[in-house]
Amino acid sequence: MSLTNEQRQIIHELASNCCEYCRIASDDRLSKFQIDHVIPIKHGGSDDTNNLALACLKCNGFKGPNVAALDPLTGHATKLFNPRRQRWDDHFLLNADTTITGLTPEGRVTVEN
Ligand SMILES: [Zn+2]
Incomplete structure (x- = not known):
């Protein structure tokens, strides 16, 4: 898949140029940001x-192709945090x-990942 420059610009604006998972600002020169598919293509996600x-690279790397993980508190399978919803x-x-600190099952599995 490849995204258009226009799509990238829209996402940067929606995100206020911050990582949408850990909130680090993208003007930090140490980190180069990536556009993450909230639902990965292989799980039916789109380029919408x-x-x-x-x-950020760290969050995108941890998340990888996952859409869910086990809540460390309850052991239940839980969907990862969706910054668009x-x-x-x-x-x-x-x-x-x-x-x-994750406050909810979604928050905990996203932090733990
Ligand atoms: Zn991050």
Whole structure:
């Protein structure tokens, strides 16, 4: 798949140039950002902008082709956080030491990944 420059620009704007999973800003020169498929193509996801999210290399690498993982608290299979459908603040807490705590099953599996 290849995305158009226009699609990339839309995603950067929607994401306010921050990783949509860990909220790190993309003007950090150490990190080069990628466009992540929220639902990977192999799981039926599309190149539609509502299936695309901006992700730093770390988050995109951890996430890989996964759409779900086991909640470390309950052991239940849980879908990963979807930045196009869910609000970050509802699912995560940014700690003073810049680590992130998952507040919900979706938040926990996304952080644990
Ligand atoms: Zn990230």
